[in-house]
Amino acid sequence: MDAHPRAVVIVSGGDAISPFTTPTKGCGQGQVAGSTDTGLRQALLAAGHAVFTSPANAGPGVVLEDPGFAGFAEAPHVLPPDMTVNAVGPIDDAGVALAAFLTYLTEHYDVSSVDLIGHSMGGLFSRAAIRELSEAGSGLQIRSLTTLGTPWQGAFAADYANGDLPLAAAGGDRGTETIMTEFKKLKDASSAGAGEQVTRRYLTGPGGWNDQQAGVLDGIPVTLIGGDYFQLEGGDGLAWPHDGLVTLRSALALDVPHAVLPIRRIQAFPDVHSIYFAHQFDLPWETGLTWDPAVVSLVLEALSPA
Numbered sequence: 001m002d003a004h005p006r007a008v009v010i011v012s013g014g015d016a017i018s019p020f021t022t023p024t025k026g027c028g029q030g031q032v033a034g035s036t037d038t039g040l041r042q043a044l045l046a047a048g049h050a051v052f053t054s055p056a057n058a059g060p061g062v063v064l065e066d067p068g069f070a071g072f073a074e075a076p077h078v079l080p081p082d083m084t085v086n087a088v089g090p091i092d093d094a095g096v097a098l099a100a101f102l103t104y105l106t107e108h109y110d111v112s113s114v115d116l117i118g119h120s121m122g123g124l125f126s127r128a129a130i131r132e133l134s135e136a137g138s139g140l141q142i143r144s145l146t147t148l149g150t151p152w153q154g155a156f157a158a159d160y161a162n163g164d165l166p167l168a169a170a171g172g173d174r175g176t177e178t179i180m181t182e183f184k185k186l187k188d189a190s191s192a193g194a195g196e197q198v199t200r201r202y203l204t205g206p207g208g209w210n211d212q213q214a215g216v217l218d219g220i221p222v223t224l225i226g227g228d229y230f231q232l233e234g235g236d237g238l239a240w241p242h243d244g245l246v247t248l249r250s251a252l253a254l255d256v257p258h259a260v261l262p263i264r265r266i267q268a269f270p271d272v273h274s275i276y277f278a279h280q281f282d283l284p285w286e287t288g289l290t291w292d293p294a295v296v297s298l299v300l301e302a303l304s305p306a
Contacts, residue, residue, distance in 0.1 A: 003110035004050040006143070008303065010037045011098060012056045013120025013150075014194045015186065016087045017066035019075040020055040020101075022109070028074030035070035035275055036119050039291035040299070047300055052109075054101050056085040056122075069276060079104070085125055090193035091209065094121075095128020099136070102129060106140055113141040115303050119290050120246070120273065121198055123150025131216045146223040146302050148289045149273045151246045152210070152253035152261075154200035156239040157183035162199050169239040171232045175281065179244055200238075204255065214259045221263045223302040226251025227271035227289050243289065244277035265302070269295055 004023065010033075012018040018034040019027050023045065026032030033041045037053045044051045055063045061081055065073040083101040085094045105111040118126040123145070130142055151158070159165035161184035170176040187195030196202065203209045227243030235241070241248050249255070252266040272278050275288035285291045 005110060006113045006115075007050045007052055007105060007109070007111045008044055008115045008117060009102065009105070010040060010051065010053045011085075011116060011118040011122035011126050012036045012054070012087065013118070013122040013125075014087055014198060015058050016056045016120075016122075017058050017063060017068070017071070018053055018056040019063055019066075019072055020077045020079050021051075021053045022076070023050045023052070025076035027072040027076065030066070030072035031070050032072065034066060034072050036290055039275075039285070039288075040117070040296060043293070043296040044300070044303075049303065052105060054085065054098060055079050055083065056087045058088050060086050060089070069279065087121070088194045091121070091124050091197050092128050093193070094125040095132050098125050098129035099132035099138075102133065102140060103138065106138075111140070113143050115144045115146070116142060117146045117148070117299060118150055119148045120150060121194060123147030123152070124198070127213055127216060130220070131213065134216065142220050144221050144223070144302060145217065146225065146299055147251070148225045148295065148299075149227055149243050149246050149251050150224070151198050151250050152203070152224070152256050153247075153250035154203050155183075155198050155246050155250070156180070156242060157245055158187065158195060158198045159200050159238065160184060161187040162196060162201065164199060164201055165238055169236040171235045171240070173230075173232060176230065176239065176242070183245070210256055210260050214257075217261055217263070219263070221265070221302075222261060223298070224252050224264060224266045225289065225295055225298060226266070226268050227273060228268050229270050229272045229283075229287065243271060243273040244281075245273045267298055271295065
């Protein structure tokens with residue numbers, strides 16, 4: 001296998017089904033790296049980066065295919081469950097699996113330095129993995145972390161699903177109301193931890209998950225990118241503006257203390273959370289955070305020097 005001393009690893013978010021791909025091999029059918037990662041992966045490869053995508057499944061087990069929207073088949077590699085993020089499970093469990101995957105890259109691809117790019121809950125999974133690697137005494141260098149639409153302070157739809165935000169916070173906007181009620185159905189039907197943990201209640205406040213991560217990101221530059229396509233003048237700040245799932249305030253971690261996030265750069269784009277939301281609202285895929293060329297340009301800047 002080719003050696004890649006410095007690599008970029010894209011980490012998908014909650015409820016994701018994503019394949020393990022390498023800089024030279026993608027899926028044989030459909031989106032070569034799944035709905036979230038393909039656009040970003042292709043752009044980073046074109047810019048000369050060695051890009052891997054980490055495997056994730058909407059439940060325990062291995063990743064073979066995703067027959068759903070913008071899915072894939074014929075994954076080039078299938079890794080065992082202990083290296084595959086359960087994208088509907090607890091954040092810390094995902095961190096253990098992702099750390100095992102990153103260790104696999106060090107052992108099989110000679111990766112010694114990595115830039116992590118986390119979409120949605122993938123940013124939280126990445127933070128959990130960084131802690132796991134540090135506690136294990138790993139020699140892998142984490143050069144940077146970039147988060148795209150990550151719910152650093154929770155997702156408003158999850159707050160509603162867990163009874164912490166009223167439907168009235170949608171301000172009468174039918175699209176936002178639908179997002180909130182559909183997320184609750186999904187959480188009630190399939191969540192094994194993620195649906196409860198991607199909330200303001202779990203992540204923020206004294207003793208919350210964020211506070212428990214103090215020191216984990218010391219010395220690691222973090223670029224935070226959020227979308228604010230959906231806006232409502234005078235809307236409830238706990239729900240507006242948002243990208244379809246995460247408020248801009250949460251994506252930019254505006255209330256996360258310096259002790260948790262000491263080196264940060266923030267940027268907003270008029271985007272939706274993913275191409276799934278773009279599809280639902282009849283928008284171009286380029287309005288999805290991981291498919292927007294303007295977002296890609298900022299990600300490339302965050303990865304400099306090459």
